[in-house]
Amino acid sequence: MQIQPFNQPPPTLGNQFEDDRVLRSYLRRVLPPEVLAEVARPLREMGALAGGELYQMQLADRLNEPVLTQWDPWGNRIDQIEVSPLWQKAEKLAAEFGVVAAAYEGKYGRFDRIYQFALAYLFHPSTDVYTCPLAMTDGAARTLVVSGNQELIDRAVLHLTSRDPVQFWTSGQWMTESTGGSDVGLSETIAKLNEQEEWLLYGRKWFTSAATSQMTLTLARPEGNPPGGKGLALFYLETHNEDGSLRNIEVLRLKDKLGTRKVPTAELMLRGTTAVPVMGLSNGVRNIVPMLHLTRTWNSISAAAFMRRGMALARSYAQKRIAFGAPLAEKPLHLDTLAEMQAETEAAFHLTFFLVELIGKDEAGEISEEEAHLLRLLTSLVKLTTGKQAVAVASEVLESFGGAGYVEDTGLPLLLRDSQVLPIWEGTTNVLSLDALRALGKSGEPLLALSGEIDRCMNSVTDGRLKAAGEVAQTAVAQAMKWLQGKLADDRNALEAGARRFALTLGRSLALAKLIEQAQWSLVVEGDGRPRAAACRFAKTQINQIVVVEPADAVALADDL
Structure with a gap:
């Protein structure tokens, strides 16, 4: 008698819009x-x-x-x-x-x-x-549209936003160099003006995703410009000549990555690549x-x-x-x-x-x-x-x-x-936490706006369980605001050290408030209690991540030799 082995059926997917x-x-x-x-x-x-x-x-x-x-x-x-x-x-x-x-x-x-x-x-x-x-x-x-550079808008935006696969272009974003990812002010790529008054770029771009794109926006430092981010300029360049060959660009290698392995991420060398300034010859990081x-x-x-x-x-x-x-x-x-x-x-x-x-x-x-x-x-x-x-x-x-x-x-x-690429690409969690602190500005109006949005979400809530969940978000943000005021006044180092916990508290608090907003609507309009269940469950996670830590402990733990 032949025994039939048991094989577990794999998961299946249906229409991902209808099932969502x-x-x-x-x-x-x-x-x-x-x-x-x-x-x-x-x-x-x-x-x-x-x-x-x-x-x-x-x-x-x-x-x-x-x-x-x-x-x-x-x-x-x-x-x-x-x-x-x-x-x-x-x-x-x-x-x-x-x-x-x-x-x-x-x-x-x-x-x-x-x-x-x-x-x-x-x-x-x-x-x-x-x-x-x-x-x-x-x-x-979007960058080209807001730049006001009509020549580049006419040249590229119709391609970038085309529905015709033959006309459609994709764009790269070449910022990262071996001197540093997020610290783009250290960029070593140089822009030189030739006798024909064309800008030529020279340098190594260490990490360029989607290297098969027809164009890119990139940063380079015009000769004679000061160091730092303000001395960089934003340039537009097209990657290929009319015959399909690369435009003075060498692909040194494709990166061997943990994930996103289908993305052709390359290390490139620019050897006099023709480029056009997008918005002047400075303030490239801002632009x-x-x-x-x-x-x-x-x-x-x-x-x-x-x-x-x-x-x-x-x-x-x-x-x-x-x-x-x-x-x-x-x-x-x-x-x-x-x-x-x-x-x-x-x-x-x-x-x-x-x-x-x-x-x-x-x-x-x-x-x-x-x-x-x-x-x-x-x-x-x-x-x-x-x-x-x-x-x-x-x-x-x-x-x-x-x-x-x-x-x-x-x-x-x-x-x-x-x-795993998501907390890394376009700024790590720590880098973005510091960006969030800078975004608050001296007035703190963005933080007040966030707190106000959470309150607005709660104003229309009538369900008792959702009200209780909302209090979690409101309390967390209030404590985050109190913590921020204390650190601004007495300890900038502690402010930076706690930036991640502060940012995650704000993010998770607002996420809870928006989930509650949807849940209240779903209860009233659709008679669906599942979003409420999600909101109440999420409220029981670590929304408030503000804690008192001893800075000396971090120093001691970082030095483990």
């Missing part, structure tokens, strides 16, 4: 009905691709990575990079769906950004971080800020999207996996673990899309003064908060699968490896 309760409920709350009716169709189409064809292609494409060919058979240096089949498919779909273009077409006014980032949120998890070049493309388009604000927002969207994908897979598996006589979905401890992960996921979602709302209002000229103060703070705050959440949830997702979560050909380890 959180996204659909949020869109019903914030979008006018006529806008929702129009955008639902493309979102549903994207959801079908994300849970179907693209997801299956992603699994099949698992072992493919970018390939760098530096020399042709006859000894000519060509430095050609070929991306994976999934990335080639993703580029075409991104253009056709308008994953960048939707933000620039002006069809829905301040709601354009919500629609665009809903598309990106669905698109991201099944495309092996093709959102990386899209983020920089969006950032470059590239519009790009950073958007790329950090894409980072936050990617975090929320990864968390949602992990939860979709974990719930599917829990319904199928039989252990000790019953599905995991019926085991109280497993349910409790999933609940904690879902609460973090919903909080990250609502925090991120609140930032998206503010960006949409700002670009449409409908933002209030208080909201503008808050927006200056949130691009750093939301990115650092969601980045940490994404890694923690991804780790729990893998653990929820047991050994299968550790096996590469399930596709699950990819979630954790790719999530």
